[in-house]
Amino acid sequence: MANQFTIPDARELLYLVKEHLDQRRPFSLVRIGDGENFILAQESIHPVQDLIAMYNVVASDRYSGIAIPNLEARDRLLQAVRRATVLGLLHQTDCYCWYPLTEKILSHYRITPRLTCYAFINHYCANTPLFYELFRHTRILLIGRPMARLREVLERRYQFTGIMGVLDLRNYHDLDRVLAQLPRFNFELALISAGANAKMVAVAAMDLGRVGFDFGHAADNIIKMDEKGLFAWGSPVFKPPPGRIRSNPGIWQARYHLPAPQGRTGSLPKPVTSR
Secondary structure (H helix, E strand, O other): OOOOOOOOOHHHHHHHHHHHHHOOOOEEEEEOOHHHHHHHOEOOOEOHHHHHHHOHHHHOHHHHOOOOOOHHHHHHHHHHHHHOOEEEEOOOOOOOOOHHHHHHHHHHOOOOOOOEEEOOHHHHHHOOHHHHHHHOOOOEEEEEOOHHHHHHHHHHHOOOOOEEEEEOOOOHHHHHHHHHHHHHOOOOEEEEEOOOHHHHHHHHHHHOOOEEEEOOOHHHHHHHHHHOOOOOOOOOOOOOOOOOOOOOOOHHHHHOOOOOOOOOOOOOOOOOOOO
16 A cells, blocks of 8 residues: 555645535544554554553653553544544555554554545645645634644734634543534634544544544644744745636545535644654
């Protein structure tokens, strides 16, 4: 599966998300990095102590937001991976804990994702003006540690008008509180920067009939570029993509063999550790 992603680039993914928003259809992007690999591999691919011996930082929640051992979190994360609309995967094979471990996990759990993309596609999405043009007026809920700062940047520099709120999510202990708060917000798109916990939130947003986007460290990169006086793609001025942005109803549904709209269901490459 490595290097054979069904969604080859950020532009394709962004238009697919826009299509779901326009048709009010649920969607989730879930990305698997090395942190998620260690959680999913607990007592299935390797004993927990062997995983900690490989990379002892995973015994702390400071790395992915979930410390191992935590089999409950493993099972919840597994369900998010199984149910994601699009699954983001690493392709790098030079370290066992990157794609080789992902491959073992997918095989062990008999997961065959229909739609895949590169695990770091979030960075490419955030680094193109198209992202800001498409979603500037979308009703957005921001979830995660850096999101209060990101809200200020999006509203000031990119003139976002639809940010509905911010929820703090730092570790697994915060997860159920955040999940309980989701239905209170009238959002269309959730951007989630919360490590491994983001995967469960993305699928929960999908279950509400919304779009959940595992945004990762793309949020931090937007903030860092703003601190340098630059837009996310490194320019001091905003340069919108050429031509008129438009969404062609049905084009992505046909391309990716998606089911017909049913309405809402409820009310680079390195460093690889940069999620």
